[in-house]
Each structure stands twice: as structure tokens, then as C-alpha cells.
Amino acid sequence: MIAESEVTNEVDRLHAAHQATIADLRHAIDLATSESTTVVSILESYLMIASDPIITQAIIKRIESGASAEAAVVDEFDVHKTFLYSARDQLLRERVQDFEHVVERMLAALRNRTLSHELRSDSIVVAGTITPHDMLFFKRMSTIGFITEVGGVTSHSCILAREYGIPAVIGIRNATDLIGDGDEIIVDGFTGLVVVRPNDATLQSYHKRMAEQSRERSELASLAALPSVTRDGQTVVLRANIDTAIDADAAVAVGCDGVGLVRTETMLVAFGRYPNADEQYQWYRSILERCGTSSVTFRAFDVGSDKFREGIPHHEENPALGLRGIRFLLYRPDIFEQQIEAILRASVHGDVKFMLPMISSIEELDAARRIMDHTIASLHSRGVAINASIPIGVMIETPAAALLARSFAERVQFLSIGTNDLAQYTLATDRTNELVADIFDAMHPAVVRLIAQTVDAANEVGIPVSVCGELAGHAAATELLLGLGLRELSVAPSLALELKHRIRMAESVACADAVATVLTCTSTTEVYAVLQSLQAGDHGRMIT
Numbered sequence: 001m002i003a004e005s006e007v008t009n010e011v012d013r014l015h016a017a018h019q020a021t022i023a024d025l026r027h028a029i030d031l032a033t034s035e036s037t038t039v040v041s042i043l044e045s046y047l048m049i050a051s052d053p054i055i056t057q058a059i060i061k062r063i064e065s066g067a068s069a070e071a072a073v074v075d076e077f078d079v080h081k082t083f084l085y086s087a088r089d090q091l092l093r094e095r096v097q098d099f100e101h102v103v104e105r106m107l108a109a110l111r112n113r114t115l116s117h118e119l120r121s122d123s124i125v126v127a128g129t130i131t132p133h134d135m136l137f138f139k140r141m142s143t144i145g146f147i148t149e150v151g152g153v154t155s156h157s158c159i160l161a162r163e164y165g166i167p168a169v170i171g172i173r174n175a176t177d178l179i180g181d182g183d184e185i186i187v188d189g190f191t192g193l194v195v196v197r198p199n200d201a202t203l204q205s206y207h208k209r210m211a212e213q214s215r216e217r218s219e220l221a222s223l224a225a226l227p228s229v230t231r232d233g234q235t236v237v238l239r240a241n242i243d244t245a246i247d248a249d250a251a252v253a254v255g256c257d258g259v260g261l262v263r264t265e266t267m268l269v270a271f272g273r274y275p276n277a278d279e280q281y282q283w284y285r286s287i288l289e290r291c292g293t294s295s296v297t298f299r300a301f302d303v304g305s306d307k308f309r310e311g312i313p314h315h316e317e318n319p320a321l322g323l324r325g326i327r328f329l330l331y332r333p334d335i336f337e338q339q340i341e342a343i344l345r346a347s348v349h350g351d352v353k354f355m356l357p358m359i360s361s362i363e364e365l366d367a368a369r370r371i372m373d374h375t376i377a378s379l380h381s382r383g384v385a386i387n388a389s390i391p392i393g394v395m396i397e398t399p400a401a402a403l404l405a406r407s408f409a410e411r412v413q414f415l416s417i418g419t420n421d422l423a424q425y426t427l428a429t430d431r432t433n434e435l436v437a438d439i440f441d442a443m444h445p446a447v448v449r450l451i452a453q454t455v456d457a458a459n460e461v462g463i464p465v466s467v468c469g470e471l472a473g474h475a476a477a478t479e480l481l482l483g484l485g486l487r488e489l490s491v492a493p494s495l496a497l498e499l500k501h502r503i504r505m506a507e508s509v510a511c512a513d514a515v516a517t518v519l520t521c522t523s524t525t526e527v528y529a530v531l532q533s534l535q536a537g538d539h540g541r542m543i544t
């Protein structure tokens with residue numbers, strides 16, 4: 001607590017620290033601009049928090065009631081952190097870290113200290129949390145691994161570690177107590193295991209695994225430039241699922257033929273709000289510019305359920321069955337229009353497709369089209385350059401959409417099967433609930449039949465159909481999907497080369513034969529058994 005006579009001085013200290021924090025963040029943004037658009041957007045969200053006038057006013061009020069500047073900053077941010085901690089949405093809970101980073105910077109500025117790092121190259125960083133700003137620094141220092149005490153797999157630092165390809169294990173409580181400076185550590189990002197001071201046998205086995213992995217990786221790397229074609233000459237278009245512009249670079253590097261799914265809602269997480277049409281336009285454009293002439297499919301914001309929930313009016317008991325995807329977009333046409341406008345403006349910079357999530361009725365498609373037509377007319381009247389005829393597609397991720405696939409196929413330019421949600425809704429199994437994880441399987445015969453029905457509908461009408469759910473990258477599913485007649489698959493860039501390898505090993509005729517049997521299966525176990533026998537038959541063939 002401070003005396004009344006100290007209030008003015010404390011408020012001055014706060015203002016100085018505030019200015020320093022903002023200047024520091026702006027400087028960091030400048031530095032990051034050439035490095036990573038993701039880091040820039042994260043730092044921008046820090047800047048937004050730090051510059052929030054309501055928060056600043058509240059801190060000043062606390063000082064005026066007798067708190068020191070430091071205490072006022074900590075107490076005010078604690079209120080916001082507690083509010084976020086209690087959110088049902090995990091993504092919102094993870095935003096607590098953003099507030100912590102801003103507090104840390106403000107406190108450092110108040111104490112007139114600069115944060116500094118000392119690090120040898122080839123180090124593993126062990127910390128409570130790691131800021132994206134730190135990440136940039138660590139990457140420059142050739143850090144080889146990260147361990148943090150808190151955070152989730154969707155936290156920004158984790159997203160970056162993945163982008164940089166640096167192994168990270170998160171959520172190890174007391175890691176900073178248990179691990180000492182200079183300790184030898186193994187960070188196994190595949191299993192989430194950390195071994196401190198490993199014995200010789202463990203070290204040796206990990207060295208062996210690392211050597212195997214780098215051999216496998218370099219063997220696969222040679223596939224990047226080779227065509228994605230089966231042994232019997234069927235070409236399979238291999239596209240990427242991406243969340244950020246940096247992912248687009250990764251997609252190009254592994255030889256993907258464009259992007260089959262941009263989960264645009266990740267932009268909302270990075271901004272922490274709905275960006276305006278100009279901000280969105282820049283984001284879409286930066287992806288298109290990286291993809292050259294290859295096509296890029298932007299999916300409209302899939303808001304709701306376990307994803308970004310900003311704008312959903314109240315708590316939902318069953319959010320996965322609630323105001324999600326297209327339902328939310330039709331509920332908030334203002335948000336939908338802004339996104340359509342930004343995508344149409346960006347469409348002059350590349351080969352753009354636009355896709356609607358969570359569709360379950362023709363009425364939703366018609367309503368979306370009306371909004372689109374209205375936006376096109378308004379852009380035309382303002383003289384804005386756009387490509388008004390970008391292909392429109394729907395995602396088939398509800399049983400209703402799969403059963404009506406033929407009707408959708410007659411009304412759109414392409415279909416894309418979201419097997420994650422198609423399995424969730426067909427099997428009535430929450431995809432985020434570990435208690436029912438053993439029931440959630442897109443290889444369930446009911447899901448397989450819905451996929452088959454969708455592919456047939458698209459083929460009958462003569463429009464392209466792809467799979468962009470996780471099943472597309474599933475090691476056991478490649479033959480199934482080829483046998484079902486799929487010739488377009490979209491996966492995370494990190495899975496693309498392995499998938500291409502499996503495609504190049506496959507014989508489409510044999511796959512189709514096996515699928516005829518799969519379609520008679522009545523259990524998931526049987527489906528796996530049929531596919532396994534097919535793969536056993538392929539065993540031992542050379543990769544060419």
C-alpha cells in the first residue's frame with residue numbers, strides 16, 4: 001500500500017512503464033515481421049491488451065485507492081485472468097497466458113528492468129511458460145527442445161514450436177524444480193515423455209531412434225518432387241490443411257498441390273476477436289501469395305462447439321449441437337459478410353475456393369448464397385475488384401449432409417468430407433471427450449458408408465470431392481479412401497509425404513476390390529481386418 005502523497009508518483013511510474021511496454025512490443029513486432037506472421041499476430045494481441053484503455057483506467061483507480069503500481073497491475077490483471085480461467089472454452093482459458101506475458105512485461109518495465117536470456121546453442125529450455133517473443137529468440141539460438149510447466153496443445157507457444165519443428169513437451173508440473181541447469185535431458189515430443197539425466201541404455205536407444213527418424217525423413221523428402229500417383233497410374237491430388245500463412249510455406253515445401261482446407265477460425269484465436277475485412281484480406285492474401293497458382297480453399301469461420309466462441313450469445317448445454325459453423329454465420333450475417341468480402345477481395349490474388357462448414361440443410365446453403373450474392377453486388381457497386389465466380393463447396397460433416405449429398409452436389413462446385421465431425425455426429429460421440437475416445441472412429445462402417453455415398457453422389461454429378469478430415473492422413477485408411485474412389489485428399493503438411501508414399505505403394509484396383517468387401521462389413525473391427533489383409537499383401541514392395 002502507498003500513502004496518498006505517493007499516488008501521483010505511482011501513476012507517473014505506471015504511465016512510464018505503460019509507454020515502455022508498448023514501445024517494446026512495437027519493436028518486437030517490427031523484428032518479428034520478417035520472421036513469422038503468427039508471432040506478429042500474437043504480439044499484436046499483447047499490444048491490444050497492454051493498450052486497453054479500460055484496463056489502464058482500472059489500474060489507475062486501484063493506485064488512487066492506495067495500491068502501489070505493481071500491486072495495481074497484478075490485481076487488475078488477476079481479475080481478467082480469473083474470468084478467463086473459468087471459461088468453458090479451452091482456447092479462452094489458454095489466453096490467460098497472454099495476460100500473464102503482458103503483466104510480466106509491465107512489471108519488468110516498472111522495475112526498470114529488461115528481460116534478457118542467456119543461452120548456449122543446442123540447449124533445451126525449461127520454463128513455467130514461454131512467450132512467442134521468447135520463442136523467436138530461442139529459435140535464433142538453435143534451441144533444440146522446450147519443456148513448460150503450463151499450457152495446452154493449442155497454446156500459441158505450442159503452435160509455434162510445431163511450426164518451427166522443435167520438440168516440445170508441455171504441462172510438466174514443477175519441471176523447473178525437478179530439472180537443473182546443465183542437466184542432460186531427453187524431450188520426446190512423440191510420446192510427451194521427458195527423461196532427466198538418462199542412463200546410457202536410454203540415451204543409446206534414443207540416439208538410435210533419432211538416426212532412424214532422420215533417415216526416414218530424408219527418404220521421404222525425396223518424394224516431395226515426385227507425382228502423387230498409384231502404382232496403376234491413378235493420380236491423387238494431395239492438398240494441405242493449414243491454419244496460418246507459415247503452414248502454407250510448409251505445404252509448398254512438401255510438394256502439396258495447394259491447400260484443401262484453411263481453418264480460418266484460427267485467425268480469430270490469434271486476433272482474439274473478429275478482425276475487420278481489411279485485416280482479414282491481408283491474412284488471406286498472404287496465404288494466396290505463398291501458394292502461387294495452386295488452389296486454396298478457405299473455409300468460412302467454423303465458430304462454436306470446442307472452437308472460438310466469441311459472439312455466441314449464451315452458454316450452450318450441447319455446444320457441438322448448437323450454434324456452430326454455418327448456423328452461427330447465418331445468425332451473425334454481419335460477421336459472415338465481412339469474411340465473404342475479404343475473401344472475394346483476396347480472390348484476385350490467386351485461385352480461391354470457398355467452403356461452408358457444418359451444413360445440414362439445403363436451406364442453409366441457399367441462405368449463405370443470398371448473403372454471398374448480396375456482398376458481391378455491394379462490392380460491384382463500390383467498384384472493388386473481385387472474382388465473383390469463385391467455386392463454392394460444402395463440407396459434408398453431418399449425416400444429414402451425407403444423406404443429401406446428391407442434392408448438394410447438384411447445387412455446388414465441390415464437396416469436401418470432414419470425417420472428424422462426420423464421425424462425431426454419426427456415432428453420437430463427442431470428439432473431444434476421452435471417455436468415449438474408443439467409440440470415436442471414422443472407420444466405423446456407418447461412417448464409411450456415408451463417405452461412399454457422398455463420393456458416389458459427387459461422381460454421378462461430375463464435381464470434385466475430397467476428404468479433409470483426419471482420416472485422410474490415417475496410415476490405415478489410404479487404401480480405403482482410394483478404393484472408395486477418392487482422388488483428392490487434404491492433410492496437415494507434416495503428414496503429406498507419408499501419405500504420398502502410401503499412395504505410390506497402392507494399387508487402385510486392389511483397393512476398390514477390398515472396399516467392395518469393406519462395404520459389407522458390420523463392425524469397425526471387420527473394416528480394419530479387411531484393410532490390414534490388403535496392406536499385408538503389399539508388404540515388401542519397393543518404393544519407386
Ligand code: PEP
Nearest residue numbers: 397418419420421468469
Ligand atoms: C472435420 O470435421 O473433419 C474437419 C476437417 O473440420 P474440423 O476438424 O476443423 O472440425
Ligand code: MG
Nearest residue numbers: 397418420421
Ligand atoms: Mg469439422
